[in-house]
Amino acid sequence: MAGGPVTGHVTPEQLEIITQILSSDPLNYLWVALLGFMGGTLSGFIGSGGAFLMTPGMMNLGVPGVMAVGANITHKFGKAMMGSRKHGEMGHVDKKLAIFLLITALIGIKLAVWVNGYFFHHLGKAGSSLYVSTFFVLTLSIIGSSMFRDAWRTAKGVAVGPSEFLLNLSKKLRIPPMINFPVAGVKISLWVVLFVGTAVGYMAGTIGVGGFIGVPAMIYVFGVPTVVAAGTELFLAMFMGAWGGL
Template identity: 95%
Template sequence: MAGGPVTGHVSPEQLQIVTQILSSDPLNYLWIALLGFMGGTLSGFIGSGGAFLMTPGMMNLGVPGVMAVGANITHKFGKAMMGSRKHGEMGHVDKKLAVFLLITALIGIKLAVWVNGYMFHHLGKAGSSLYVSAFFVLTLSVIGGSMLRDALRTARGTAVGPSKALLNLSSKLRIPPMINFPVAGVKISLWTILFVGTAVGYMAGTIGVGGFIGVPAMIYVFGVPTVVAAGTELFLAMFMGAWGAFNYALAGFVDLRLTFLLYAGSLVGIYFGAIGTKLVKELYIRMVTAILILLCCVSRGLAIPEYLHKLNIISLSERSAQMFELGSKFFLFASGGIATLLIIYWTLKGHIEKQRLVKKYGLISIGEKSLSA
C-alpha cells in the first residue's frame, strides 16, 4: 500500500474493506445503526453531530480511520442541511459570517483529506487509525476537560458559563480590516476569521467534528450570541460536509453503506434528543457532553497501543492487544449507551411530569398554544 496515490484513485483493497467488515459479522450492521442512533440522540440533545462517538465507534468495529471520517462527514452533510433550514427560518443564521469562515474552512478540509489519505496509503489501515486517534485524543480531551471544568464551576455557583478570557483577548486584536456582521451583531478582524475557519475545517476534515471548535469559537472568540452561533455553524457545516464528502469520495474513502446505516439510526435518535433539550436542565446537558467526550477520548487512547503494535513501533502480547481492544470498545459503547439511556429516561420522565401537570392544572405549553392558534 505504501507509495500509492493520495487522491483520485480507488484501490481494490479500499473497495473490499467495508464489505469484509460487514460480512464477517452480520451484527456489525446493527452496531453501526446503533452508533447512528446514539449519535443522533446526542446530536438532538447537545447540538452536535455526535461525530465524537460515531467516528471512533466505527473504528472500533474495524473501519479504517480515514473511511470512518469519510462516512461520518457525508452523514453530517444531510443533517446539517435540515438543521440549517430550521435555524434560518428563525433568523439564527449569519450567512455573511458563514461565507467568510467557509473560505478557509474548505482549504482546511482539503488539507485534512490529503493528510488522512497520505497516512492511509503510506502507513496502511493502522497508520490511518493511529493518526485519527491521536488527533482525536489531543483535541477533544482539551475541549471535554474545559467543558467539564466550566460545568462544575456552574454547579458550584462560582460561574455561569465558560471563561471569557478568549473573547477579551480577541477584542484587543483588532487588526484591520475589520468586518461588520449585522445579524451576529459583532465586528471581527478578517485575520481572526480566516484563522478560525482554517482550524474548524481541518478538524472537521480530520475527525469529522467541526462544531465543537466552530460554535465555541464564534461564542467565546467572536462574541456571537449562542443561538446565532449554532445556526451559523449548521449553515457552514452544510457546505463543509458537502465539500468534505466530495473530496473523501473522490479519494475512494466514502462507503455509502456506512453512511446510510448511520442515517437509519440517527434520524430516529435525533427526535428523542431534540425533545430532551426542552425537558432537561442545561447544566445536565453540558455535564453529559463533557463526560462523554472524555470517555470517548479514553476509548481512543486505549486503541492507540494496538495501532502502534501493528506498525511495529511497540511490541504487545496477543493477550495484551486483546485487552486494549476490549477496553476501547467497552468504554465507547458503554459510555455512549449509558448517555443515550439517560437522555431517553430524562426525556420520558420530563414528558410524563409535564402531562401530569397538564392533566392536573389544565396547563398548555407555549408550543401547543401556537399550534392551536
C-alpha cells in the same frame, strides 16, 4: 500498503474493507444505523454532528481511521441541510458569517484529507487509525481538562462562568478589515474569522468534527449567541460535508 496516490476517492481495497466489516456480522448494520441516529439527534440539539462519538464508533467496528472520518464528513451534508433549514426559519443562521468561515475551512479540510490519505497509503490502516486516535485523544484531553478544572473550582465554592479570555483577545485584534455580521450581532477582524475557519476545517478533515469545535469557537471567540452559533454551524456544515466527501 506503502505508496500509491493520496486522493479523496475510495479505492477497491478500502471498499473491500467496508464490505468485509458489514458482511462479517449482520448486527453491524444496526450499529451503523444507531450511530447515525445518535449523530442526528446531537446535530439538532447543539449543532454538532456527534463526530466525537461516531468516528470512534466506526473505528471500533473496524473501519480505518481515514475512512471513518471521510464517511462522517460526507453524511453531514444531508443532516446539516435539514437542521440548518429549521434554524433558518427561526432566524438563527448568519449566512454571511458562514460564507467567510467557509473560505478557509475548505482549505483546512483539503489539507487534512491529504494528511490523512498520506498516513493511510504509507503506513496502512494501523497508521491511519493511530493518527486519528491520537488527534482525538489530544483534543478531548484538552476539553476534558478544562471541564475538570471548572468542576473542581465549583466544588471549592469558586464561581465559574464562561471564559471571556479568547473573546476579549479577539476584540483587541482589530486588524482591518473589520467585518460586521448583523444576524450574529458582532463585528470581527476578517483575519480572526479566516484563522478560525482554517482551524475548524482542519479539525473536520482530520477527525470529522465540525460543530464540536465550530460552535464553541463562535461563542467564545466571536461572541455569537448560542442559538445563532448552532444554526450557522449547521449551514456551514452542509458545504464542508459536500467538499470533504469529494
